[in-house]
Each structure stands twice: as C-alpha cells, then as structure tokens.
Amino acid sequence: MHRVMIVDDEPLIREGLRTIVDWEEYGFQVADAAGDAMEALRKLPEAAPGLMIVDIRMPGMDGLELLRAVRERCRPCPKFLILSGHADFEYARTALQLKVDGYLLKPIDEEELARHLERIGESLREERTEAAERWSRESAIQKLLTGEEDVAFEKADLRWSSYEALLVKLLGRDEPDAKRVAGIKRRLVERFDRTDEGAVFSAEPYLGIALKDTMNRSSARGRAYRLIAEACEETDFDAASGGAVASLADLAGSYEKARELMKRRFLFAGGGIVSEEPPLPADAAEADSGAASESEEKLFLALDAANSDAAEAALRRLGAAWLAAGASEQEIKTGFAARMSATLSKLAQSRPEIRDYVQSLDSELASLAAEYRYDLLIARLSSISARVAEKLRFAGAGPDMQVQRMIELIRRNSAENLKLEALAEALGYNSSYLGKLFKSATGDYFNTYLDKVRIEKAKEMLRKGMKVYQVAELVGYANVDYFHAKFRKYVGLSPVAYRKNAADSR
Template structure:
C-alpha cells in the first residue's frame, strides 16, 4: 500500500476525501490528514507519504508553497495531487510546472479521483520496480508475511519461507483497524504493535505486521488462536485508550494461501462502520452486516417526507418523536444498503434543512438554530453506526428541548402555531397525533371543539389566506399553489373557489 497524506483547511473536505473512494482497493492507505501547509510539512517528516493530496488555497502556507517546501526539505519527495475550488488556469500552470501528478477541481468527483489514483499508482509501481531486490538476510518474518498476504512484490525465497513457518495449520490473517473520533498518532500504533508482539511473537504464537492502515496478525491453530487474539487486541487497545475494528479472514491450510484470507478480511473491513464494538468478526459475519452491499443506493422518494417528520418533531419540542425519527431513519438507510458516507450525508441534509426552516419560520429560535447547525458536521467524526445514532439521538433531544416554546397550555394551541409556521408542509392529523402522543380521533375532536373547525378546514383556510397574499403580489397561480402546500394546481383551484368564491386567476386580476 502507498501512504497518502490529505491536506485541506476545510474539515468537511478532509473527511469527505477520506471516504469518497475505497483507497485500499486502489492501492493506497490514508495515513494522516493536515489542516494547513505548516501542519502538513511537520507530519510529512513522520509519516513519509508516497502521495500528498493538497488543496491549493490554504491560509498561511498555500499548496504551491507546501510543494516547494517539501521538495527542498526531503531528498525523496512524494507525488502530488492538487485540488482547487477555483477553475484558474494560472494555478493549474504553476502546479504542473512543479511536477504535480494531477489537478482536480472541487467538488471532487469519485471517478476523476480514482482515475488519478490509478495513474499515480502506475508511476509509483514503476519507481518501486527499479529498486534492487533485497538479499535473503533482509527477509524477516514480517516482510515474508506481508509478501504472502498481499501477493505483491518479490516472492519470498526458500530460506525465508522456512524461517516463517510456525505452529500448526490452519493459518489465518487478522486485520485490526484502530478507530477514534480524532486522529491516531504513530505512537499509539507503535504501542499496540509492541503489546501484540510481546504476546504473540515472543511465544511463537503468531506474527505481527503493519500494513497501513492496519496492524495485523498471522495466526496458527484455528479458533483457539482467534480467542487469544481477541483478548490481546482488546487489552492492547484499552491500554492505548483507542477503539478498534477487527476481522479474521478465514483459515487456510498453507502459508502460501494467506493471500486469500487477507483479501477476505480486507473486503469485509469495508463494513467496519456497521460493526459493533468490542469483538472480533469473522469475514462472513462482517460481510452480512450490509444488505445490498456493493450496490449504490439512490435517495428514496420518502426522504422528503422523513425530513418533514423531523422538522415537526423539533418544532413542537418532542424529544421522543425526534429520537424515534433518528432510529427509524438510520435503520431504513442501513437496510437499503447505503454506504457510510451516504448515511452521514443523509442525516446531515435532514438536520440542516430542518434547522433552516425553523430559523425562517421562528425568529425566536434563530440563534439556537444556527448554534445547532454548527454541531451537525461533527456527526462525520463518528466511525461506527451505533455511535452515530447515539450522537444524533442526543443532539435531536437537545434541539427539541431548546425549541419547546409552550408553558403548559393546551395542545391545540401548539397545533395552531405549528400549522401557521408549517402550512406548506405535508401536514396530516394522523402524523401530528403520533407526534403529540394522542389518538388521532380524540385529537381531531379536541381541535374542533377548541377552534370550531375541523383540522383540515383550518389548515386549508390558513393556506388560502397566504395564497391570497401571494396572488396580490403578482405571483403566478401554479407557483402560489406549490408555495402554500398544494402539489396539484387543479385541487388548489377547487379549494380557493370554495373559500374565496372566485378562481385564483380572477382574484389575481382584481
């Protein structure tokens, strides 16, 4: 695997670049991110990346300045892939003059990034092919293990294979991916690797290897070896105060077949977002976590209706309804086969849209809406599905508490306020009854007894009054119908004539 350092001053861009493609499938591993040029310059010395993906415009030190500094400081400079949000020929010219391997405009398209990675990997492979074959005495057990696991590079010589063999078959590869909401430094990787080496290599029970972004084990002895591995992985990660995802790739009879076990574990690791914590998965278990895995899931037509439920739950201050929406929506997206990035983006979009609508309809909560909107991007820090739902459930509850604006008055009063703020949404008595925790029949009677009108009649009148205002401003009839909540313009005509006694077109001409 070739090591990649991502450099961008925008947190969302950095996280998006991490997840937009399967780096490992393309021969790369993201070993770190940097928030600006100076941060990248410092990290490059420790991480020694083969490729740096660099934003061209950053505060302090630009991407071009960073490229120049890297080339001056290091004898063997990495390859560079330059990103920019500005379609500026001069930037592209300067980047290419500094021998950048590509120039991609933001927002980055997955296919374009993959094409660039394929091209850059070919260049790196050609560079590596020029290396001198290491002598036999350089073939330690870890180098031999990596060669057998990946199937890449030179084949281990006979002497190295003889020194590699240990224990009794079957053999199995276990991949460990360290996880945290923040960055994991190299010292943490070293600590965990050393603890595993003390447990396995000293007693000849296994071989520890590093293959970015993984720490891994080659084990012998079947299930008993896996049970011991889990205990040691758990203990080492607890000592380092970091979480982990671990997958065993399946047993093989001979060390020469370890590539099959490694590939199986690596493929299953793609589902790590859906894995529960504190356990070691078999590859078959991990692969079964994602229904429809490998099939891109398009946004559902129900997404808009789902977002309306969140808006209404927050607007009435119902923490229970908002939490239920988070759980139901999360499970629906998972069951549809959506990727980690698609799930996070779906939640971010729903919360952002709900907060924007609340800010428009309720000036009294504007500051709180904006404060909560600043919290939404933090959901991208979650590396596990269960952790994401837990964080969003808590956030939704805090929002509902902050937006609750009643002092014990009747539920009908809250319904009236809700209608007047959200008349353009798809409001239904049954949905509101569920949010308020009432039987819909009872809530309908309560509403009519208080207002003197059925729920639907009251909603229609609010919409028609707003429609009259918009028509008086000269807006076209079909635009008004859509603006006040009628998707069918003919139905709007019927309702308008019923309550006004005239057609919308005639009223507009008056």
C-alpha cells in the same frame, strides 16, 4: 558491537568507566558520554546506544527522570545500568521499581561490571535474533498476502496446524499518530509473537495478526480480543477475522475476507472480533425509496413539536433508508450533516427565538465527520435534536396544549405536505385520537382546517397581485386546478376574480 553511552556529572567517573574493562571483550564499545541528562538526550539519536550507564544523582534532571524520558523516545529502549552511592537507597528502590537492568555502587567494582555486561550482552543478542526472526516472519506473511512466490517459510517458522487472519483498525476522532501506532504494534508483538500465539504484521491502514492453531479452539477469538485490547490500552479499535484455514496457502483468502468485512466497519458495534457481515439496523430492511424524504419531513415536524423521541426515530429511519440503498460511510455522514443543517435552518426561520442557538450548532454539525461508528453518529445527532427540542419545549403537556401545538405547526408549515399521521407522530399521539381532539377543539377536521389556513394565506398573496400559479405553489397546492376548486369552495370566487376585485377596491 553493542553501543554504550555513559552519563555522569563527574568527569573522572566518565573517563574511568571507559578504561575499567575491555569493552570489546564483552561485545560493547563506548559510543559517547554526557555530563548531564539534557546533554545525553541531545546526543541520543546519533549515539543510538544499546546500553546506557547512568548516574542516579545529577544536577537538573536526575538519572531516573532521564530513564523515563529515554523510554518515551526510544523503540527499542536501551538497557540501563544505574550508578549509585551508598546514601541513595530511596533512589535505588525507585530504580528497581522501574525495572532497570542492573545497579552498581560507587566506587565501581570491575568484576561486578563485567558480570553485568556479560548478562546484558547476552540479552541484547537474543533480542536482536528475535527481532530478525520476527521481521523474517512478518516479511514472509506480507509476501504471501501480496502473491510473491519467493517466501522463506522454513526460516519464518510458519508451519502451523491452522491459520487465521485478523485485521485491527485503530480508531479515534483524530487519526492515531505514527508513534502511537508503533507503540501498539510493539505491544501486540509482545502478546502474540513472543508468546508464540501468532505473528503481527503491517497491512496499511490496518495492523494484521496471523493467529496460530485456532481452528478447533472456540475460545481463541475471545482471547485474541483481550490481548488486542490490552495492547491498544486507551485507543478504541475494530477487529475483523477472515476465519481459520487449514493451510498456509489459504491464509491470503482469510486475509481478503477480513478486508472485505472491514469495508463495513462503520456498522461494527465494537467489543469483539467480527467474523460475519454486520447486520443492517432492523428498520433498514423495511425502508423503501420514499423513506428518506418522508423521514426528513418527520424530522422537521418532530423538532418543531419539541418531541426528541420522534426526532430520533426519524433520524434512525433516515439512516436506515441510506443503508438499505447501499450508501457509503462518507455518504451517510455527509447526508446527515446536510439534512440536519437544512432542517435546523428551516426551523430557525419559523422559530426566531432559537436562531442564535441553531447557528451555534454549526461547528458540531461539521464535526460529525469524525464519528467512526454508525451508532455513535446516531447518538450525536439524537443529542443535538434533544437539545433543540428542549429549547422549544412548551410548558405543560395536556390535550389543550397539544391542540395548540398542532395549530401552530399547521400555521407555520401549511405550505408543506402535511398529514395528520405525521403530526400525530411528531406530537406523540395516536392519529385517530388526535384528529377527534382537534375537531372537538376547532370545529373543523384536520384537512379542512389546513385548507382554510392555506386559502387565507392565498388571499393575502392575491391581494398583492401575485400570479395564480405562483400562489398555488407557495401555499402548498401542487395542482393549480385543485387550488382553483378549493379557493372557489371557501371564498365563493375564482382566484382571478378575487384578485381583480381586490385591485378594483384599492
């Protein structure tokens, strides 16, 4: 029996509808009644009607508002018969636009109601049969994919000329809730099962589609993608295909290939169904084991030089090095967040004017984990870099200003492993040209100037009585003997002698 709920604010009509026809003759039973829309919504879960007969005019929420509310809450949605008086033409026109299942004028004609019940009853029976068949097909596919032997293929109607497994992953910075997933699955069923183009099945954490007869149809995946996009509406998604196979027994192999492809989903660009391993970024093939640490240094220098383009290039090289090393999606996200945070903290120490701004970026760095595509992650990081660079950007960009930037970079970062090539890249100049420009402006070659800055800082530390090996490391010399040689060259004394003279003069 199909269950019925009657909703009308007039008690006589509610009771009259209970007795006007022999409900059981048409396969229905009156499960419940309500005097207004809010009461109907409260009773809806327990009544579980297949048909609702609703007055179009009621106090508070009217019948059309109730219809919309029920459609939002119920899957599958009940059928609707709308009751209306002669003066409700505008309501009736809206009801037709909402595609109700029937329209009855008051006073209700018994024969007209009976005709509606016959038609709606037949429609409900067909839907139940279709739902049972679809469940049988989904169940058969799931059993096949998990290796169960007892599969009712004949009942499931899966004798096709070819098969192709698609997997769909719904995406978002927040995980799609169960209601949205159920709605998308229902719309997929409408587009594939009910049009006999395939069969939809659940395959956590994916939605699966077994495509029918696609082996020799070059346009099949394009059409499948459009249908999936329609079903997903505003929800982004990725889709992967395991390829078409000729026999049902091979569908499991197609499914497994699709699952393997989904493991690299982070690199999918979207906009189509992926059927081959997504390529690594172009520069990943050239990345070596030292590329990551070198890119971190270049990222810091690029930001310090307020060069957003160079910063983006460094970020891309850093990501490429991790991808080439086989890092997972989570490792890449965590790595970027940690490196970016460390770089900005280091920058804030040397550039106090942006310290507050850098601290304000903490929550944005934490949210990087929500990015679900590699390209989107790089874009977010590049956006952060560009905003930091904008905060630091000097006025003017002529050669004199570039030399001044270079001098400031050296003085702030003299303890780092600075190289002319890296500074030139950070500033956006050719290294040979910038070296000549620097020599002309300062009278020293880059390396000589760097040594002088380091030695001056070393002298300050030695005057404070610090140990020689500590000073060597703090100013940027990993080799103490090399530090001794440089110090003697520019000061004329050994570091120990210089420290002793400084102590004697106090």
